[in-house]
Structures are given as C-alpha cells and as structure tokens.
Amino acid sequence: VPGKRHLDEDDASVSWRKRKKHFFILSNSGKPIYSRYGDEHKLAGFSATLQAIISFVENGGDRVKLVRAGKHQVIFLVKGPIYLVCISCTEEPYESLRGQLELVYGQMIVILTKSVNRCFEKNSKFDMTPLLGGTDGVFSSLIHSFSWNPATFLHAYTCLPLAxxxxxxxxxxxxxxxxxxxxxxxxxxxxxxxxxxxxxxxxxxxxxxxxxxxxxxxxxxxxxxxxxxxxxxxxxxxxxxxxxxxxxxxxxxxxxxxxxxxxxxxxxxxxxxxxxxxxxxxxxxxxxxxxxxxGGMHVEDLPADPSPRSGTSSPHLGQPRFSTDSPEGFREAFVGIGGPAGLWHFIYRSIYLDQYVSSEFSSPINSSRQQKRLYRAYQKLYASMHDKSIGPHKTQFRRDENYVLLCWVTQDFELYAAFDPLAHKALAIKTCNRVCQWVKDVENEIFLLGASPFSW
The missing domain is CATH 3.30.450.30 (Dynein light chain 2a, cytoplasmic)
Known part of the structure; x- marks a missing residue:
C-alpha cells in the first residue's frame, strides 16, 4: 500500500468528495494532523469545521458521536486534545467504524505514546504533524486492512499453520x-x-x-x-x-x-x-x-461427517433449537463450488485463546471485490451478534441474494460461515458442526496453544 494518495486533492475537488471513506485526525484547536486523501494543509478549513461541530456540541454539555447525512455517516471520536473523524458511505455499522477510529488512534500512540497530550497542555496550537513525518504509509496500510483483515473487528490474532x-x-x-x-x-x-x-x-x-x-x-x-x-x-x-x-x-x-x-x-x-x-x-x-x-484450511478439504466419538461433549449447533435432519432429496447431494452443502468460507474464533482461523478464499469468492464484500458481511454479522442493546445473541441465520450467513456464538468460540445463497438450512447447520469438529481435530497446527497468559 503506497503512502499518501491523491495529494493534489482538497475539499473543493469533486474526486475528493466522491471518496467512499475518509479518515481525519485533528487537534482540538482545529489543526489538521492526518487525512487519508489529499494534503492535510489544504484541508485546514475543513478540519476547522469538524472541530467547530465537536466544540459546539461540547459547549452544550453533550458529546457528538454520529451524524447521518443522506448515505453518509460522520463518526466522531474525542481522545483528549486529539479528535478523530470518519466520513463513510460504505454502510458499515457505527460500532465497526468507531472501532476503526480507535485503532487509528492506537496506531498514533504506537508511534508517539499518549504523553503527546502534554505538548497540547503547554501549547494548544502545538503542531503535531512533524512528529508523524514519514508515517503516512503506516496509517494507509492500517486503513486498508479494515477491508480485508478480520483481526480489526474480531480483536484476535491468527497463526500461520504449522506442525x-x-x-x-x-x-x-x-x-x-x-x-x-x-x-x-x-x-x-x-x-x-x-x-x-x-x-x-x-x-x-x-x-x-x-x-x-x-x-x-x-x-x-x-x-x-x-x-x-x-x-x-x-x-x-x-x-x-x-x-x-x-x-x-x-x-x-x-x-x-x-x-x-x-x-x-x-x-x-x-x-x-x-x-x-x-x-x-x-x-x-x-x-x-x-x-x-x-495456505491454510480449504473448505473443499472439510472431512466427511465423522461418526460420533465416545467421550466428546462438544455442543452442536441446532440442538435443540434446529433440527438437522436433512430431507432425503438434499442428503449430501448439494455440493456447491466450494465445500460440502455449498460452504464457501468460514472464520472460527477461539474465545479462550484470543485467536482465530479463517479458511482460504476459493471459487466463487476469488476476486478482491468479492472478498471485500464478504468481509463487510461478516463485519455486520459480528456487530449485530454483539449489539448490547438487543443482544447478545447465540445464533443467527441470514439469507440474501449473495450468501447464506450463519453465526454461532458459545462461551468457547464464535463461528461465522458463508454458504451459497441456495444452501439448505439444515445442511448448513450440519456442516457448521463438522467445521467445528475439524478445527478441534487440527487445533495443534492452527493455534498457538498454551497462550492463555496473553489474554487480556
């Protein structure tokens, strides 16, 4: 990922306004510190407007978090003297975008530490941009990862598969x-x-x-x-x-x-x-x-339905909530382009280990655009599963024109799976049980075991 892109743009440029997702860092005096697109110095007026909105609301004894304007969401995050703003029309949930702003702020702290706040206490017009000189590529890379790296919303890390x-x-x-x-x-x-x-x-x-x-x-x-x-x-x-x-x-x-x-x-x-x-x-x-x-786990390699093992007491999705008895006409006959029962992809997160494993992308999800779309679908699913105002939930089954999405959350793990949109519900549930068993069978190779001290 290159460093700063489209340096010639500013808030008067039509191309700048058409960007789907902007990130800004500014100081509480309105000085621009970082912008994803365009030259920060040319955006001084725009930064001052953002600062004025935050200050106006704060002066009324409140705090601005979100503004909706047509298709756009404007998300604000105040961290002492540092203001972070995301302007997006990507239809990502508020929680996801706010989490991304937290990570952008975290990346700044990695480089400078939080003690930079003292500089603003001494001088409210302190210019922080020289301290971040040459780090545009770091922020650009992080923002790009919001479109492909599940770690940015799962808050877990992944391991390279090894013996x-x-x-x-x-x-x-x-x-x-x-x-x-x-x-x-x-x-x-x-x-x-x-x-x-x-x-x-x-x-x-x-x-x-x-x-x-x-x-x-x-x-x-x-x-x-x-x-x-x-x-x-x-x-x-x-x-x-x-x-x-x-x-x-x-x-x-x-x-x-x-x-x-x-x-x-x-x-x-x-x-x-x-x-x-x-x-x-x-x-x-x-x-x-x-x-x-x-590569890692491929859905095409999902083992055949194992016979019940003696002494295993792992939970099964769909019991007792759903019946997993498949109709005769669907019994293992439905095999999509990916894995069994039209399984296209899955992410499994171990809650105890703070680690996740994601299957390799395969046909039909083989272009970066399709992968980004699935990533965003998982992101929405994760946000809805963890929505404290209406949840938390244990299972969720969604079908639209792109996928069947199935999510299952227990005290030990979270499973997110994507199937062909025509996949049969009972078979999808049965396949998710098989995925969980498969992960358990190969956990020595895909997880760093004994890493519980690294939990927070």
Missing part, C-alpha cells in the same frame, strides 16, 4: 530469550504469528499485536536493516515507550524482541543470532515457507 513440533521448536528458543530479560519475543510471517512468548505476568493484547505488526510491515526501513526503535503498546502502557529490535529473517518472516531498556541493542542482537541459528537448524524457516505456499 505442532515445528511451532514448539520456535517457542522453545523464544522462551530462552524471554528468560534473559526480553519482555516479548514475537516471530511472525506477514500478519500471522508463528510463535510468541512473554515475560512472566506480561500480557499482550491482540490489538497491540495488530498495530505493531502493521507498523513493522508498512515501514520500509525495517526491511533494509536490523532496527532498534522506540514503540508504544497502547493496551500495555499508553504512556511509555518500549524498545523494539526488529529483524527480517527472510522476505516475509520477521522477529520482534521488545524490552524496557533503551541500551539493550547488542544484547538483543546476540539473542537474534541465537534464535536464527536454532530456527535454521530445526528447519523452522523452511517449514514456514512451505506453509506460505500450501
């Missing part, structure tokens, strides 16, 4: 390093976790992992050489910097070692050399490359 022994080998050497004074040791491949280890009682929120990995992947400087950089983890401690040693082991795989010490570079460099040696000797890096080529 249990391979992940254990990576975890063992990271644990050795954590015992030598490293706060967090994280090994990742793109946005997927290979292994992570934390010092005793140190807890890492999935949102912090999302923002940290986005910061590393969207900053070119981390790719070209080993780096030692101050970073902040908003959920861990928003007021203080940690120090991150970052090194790419190959084009997609990188190691992050986090410490509280500003002079630990050489110690962390030695740790990295030890880690890299062990990863090469135990073939972890070659296994990572193989996993990248093979």
């Amino acid at each position: 249990y022994a391979t992940r254990q080998a990576a975890g063992a050497i990271l644990q050795d390093v954590a015992d030598s004074g490293v706060l967090f040791a994280i090994l990742m491949c793109k946005h997927k976790v290979i292994s992570l280890v934390g010092a005793q009682k140190a807890s890492l929120h999935p949102d912090d992992m999302l923002l940290l990995s986005n910061f590393v992947m969207s900053s070119e400087s981390f790719r070209t050489s080993e780096s030692f950089s101050p970073i902040c983890l908003p959920r861990y401690n928003p007021m203080a910097f940690l120090y991150a040693y970052v090194h790419y082991l190959d084009v997609d795989t990188y190691l992050m070692l986090l410490t509280t010490s500003s002079d630990a570079f050489f110690h962390l460099k030695d740790c990295r050399i030890r880690i890299e040696m062990v990863l090469l000797k135990s073939n972890v890096l070659s296994e990572v490359q193989r996993s990248m080529l093979d």
Whole structure:
C-alpha cells in the first residue's frame, strides 16, 4: 500500500468528495494532523469545521458521536486534545467504524505514546504533524486492512499453520530469550504469528499485536536493516515507550524482541543470532515457507461427517433449537463450488485463546471485490451478534441474494460461515458442526496453544 494518495486533492475537488471513506485526525484547536486523501494543509478549513461541530456540541454539555447525512455517516471520536473523524458511505455499522477510529488512534500512540497530550497542555496550537513525518504509509496500510483483515473487528490474532513440533521448536528458543530479560519475543510471517512468548505476568493484547505488526510491515526501513526503535503498546502502557529490535529473517518472516531498556541493542542482537541459528537448524524457516505456499484450511478439504466419538461433549449447533435432519432429496447431494452443502468460507474464533482461523478464499469468492464484500458481511454479522442493546445473541441465520450467513456464538468460540445463497438450512447447520469438529481435530497446527497468559 503506497503512502499518501491523491495529494493534489482538497475539499473543493469533486474526486475528493466522491471518496467512499475518509479518515481525519485533528487537534482540538482545529489543526489538521492526518487525512487519508489529499494534503492535510489544504484541508485546514475543513478540519476547522469538524472541530467547530465537536466544540459546539461540547459547549452544550453533550458529546457528538454520529451524524447521518443522506448515505453518509460522520463518526466522531474525542481522545483528549486529539479528535478523530470518519466520513463513510460504505454502510458499515457505527460500532465497526468507531472501532476503526480507535485503532487509528492506537496506531498514533504506537508511534508517539499518549504523553503527546502534554505538548497540547503547554501549547494548544502545538503542531503535531512533524512528529508523524514519514508515517503516512503506516496509517494507509492500517486503513486498508479494515477491508480485508478480520483481526480489526474480531480483536484476535491468527497463526500461520504449522506442525505442532515445528511451532514448539520456535517457542522453545523464544522462551530462552524471554528468560534473559526480553519482555516479548514475537516471530511472525506477514500478519500471522508463528510463535510468541512473554515475560512472566506480561500480557499482550491482540490489538497491540495488530498495530505493531502493521507498523513493522508498512515501514520500509525495517526491511533494509536490523532496527532498534522506540514503540508504544497502547493496551500495555499508553504512556511509555518500549524498545523494539526488529529483524527480517527472510522476505516475509520477521522477529520482534521488545524490552524496557533503551541500551539493550547488542544484547538483543546476540539473542537474534541465537534464535536464527536454532530456527535454521530445526528447519523452522523452511517449514514456514512451505506453509506460505500450501495456505491454510480449504473448505473443499472439510472431512466427511465423522461418526460420533465416545467421550466428546462438544455442543452442536441446532440442538435443540434446529433440527438437522436433512430431507432425503438434499442428503449430501448439494455440493456447491466450494465445500460440502455449498460452504464457501468460514472464520472460527477461539474465545479462550484470543485467536482465530479463517479458511482460504476459493471459487466463487476469488476476486478482491468479492472478498471485500464478504468481509463487510461478516463485519455486520459480528456487530449485530454483539449489539448490547438487543443482544447478545447465540445464533443467527441470514439469507440474501449473495450468501447464506450463519453465526454461532458459545462461551468457547464464535463461528461465522458463508454458504451459497441456495444452501439448505439444515445442511448448513450440519456442516457448521463438522467445521467445528475439524478445527478441534487440527487445533495443534492452527493455534498457538498454551497462550492463555496473553489474554487480556
């Protein structure tokens, strides 16, 4: 994702006004700090208008959260002296867009820490843009991820599928390093976790992992050489910097070692050399490359309906609420282009582990536009399932011209599944039970087990 796009645009440009989703950061004095599209300095008048709306409502003893104007929603988020605004006509739920503003604010805190507020206390007209110089690509990458990365609304992370022994080998050497004074040791491949280890009682929120990995992947400087950089983890401690040693082991795989010490570079460099040696000797890096080529779970590979296992007491969707007895004419005969019973895609989130697994996209959801549409459908489903004013709900079944969507929430997991719009309800329910059993059967390979200390 490139950095700032369409720099020539401003609020007078027709093209700027036609953009479907804008993000703005401004100060409480109306100074523009960041804009997704156009040059911030050319948008000074527009930023002042947004600031005036917020101030006007606050002066009346209230707080503005949402303004609807035709097809557009204007969402406001006030964080002390920092104002964040999203203007969208994408029909995403308010909760989702507000959550995205929280993440944009979190990304700013990763770079600056919350102590930047003190600068505004000393000088209300403080200009923050120089402090964020060169980070346009970081924000652009994060905003782009709102269209494809389920972690942005699930608040969970995903792991690269690996054999249990391979992940254990990576975890063992990271644990050795954590015992030598490293706060967090994280090994990742793109946005997927290979292994992570934390010092005793140190807890890492999935949102912090999302923002940290986005910061590393969207900053070119981390790719070209080993780096030692101050970073902040908003959920861990928003007021203080940690120090991150970052090194790419190959084009997609990188190691992050986090410490509280500003002079630990050489110690962390030695740790990295030890880690890299062990990863090469135990073939972890070659296994990572193989996993990248093979991909994850494919709906076409969903195992046949397993016979009842003795001693298993896992819940079944549709019992007793729905009957899963399929009519004779539909018995396993309905196989769509994807998996059994027209299954096209699924996301399974383990509540205990704060991890999720998402099946690979396959036909007919093989274009980026179709994938984005399904992502937005999941987003709406998630928001409605967790709507506190009318819920929470346990199951939901939706059918429209694009999909059958089925969601199932228990105390242990959440399952979101998309089927062919002509899929039979009873078979879809039966297939969801099979997906849950499949995930349970391969959990050693798709999840980082024993990671409960990282729950928040």
